[in-house]
Amino acid sequence: GQQVMQIPQYQHVQEGEDFTTYCNSSTTLSNIQWYKQRPGGHPVFLIQLVKSGEVKKQKRLTFQFGEAKKNSSLHITATQTTDVGTYFCAERKAAGNKLTFGGGTRVLVKP
């Protein structure tokens, strides 16, 4: 079954507000990758986190890897309509580069 769980499944956000999506696992993650898929589009790589407690920022996006490497989060500040889409986290297994994706968080922005 699915080993990486994402919450929430859906997120309605008022434009200008912040929100956070979470990625959780019952086992220790090798690393975490985040992807964004626009409606009707294909997933696009955003970032990879490897180290315990790692925090990376991309403009209004902040990615965090938990200290125990069992969870990760993506926080978006001052949401814009361009943030609409589905955000996926994925674990890249150390052996063979197998990727296991979470179910995704679909983000809708209210103008």
Place this chain on the structure above:
Amino acid sequence: EAQVTQNPRYLITVTGKKLTVTCSQNMNHEYMSWYRQDPGLGLRQIYYSMNVEVTDKGDVPEGYKVSRKEKRNFPLILESPSPNQTSLYFCASSLSWQGLSEQYFGPGTRLTVT
């Protein structure tokens, strides 16, 4: 332009009629992979290939075949499609299976099996 291409983009077929979805990348990537995307399930890996003539099963390989005879191509074969294989399929590639493995995805193939 660096890209991953898939063909066809849309396909409606009938149960049992063999089909092939092609995937090609022009980035000289070693690693290629196929995923299917279904609502609420995210993307699930079907097969992957770490290099020419090296393929391995992902999480949902049943009913699918792949081959990697050339570095740039990684076709997905459905020998006898069934309605439960109706899905959105993505091919992806990355430079290597080692280190940072940013994956580049193709545009997707929407398959309907009736």
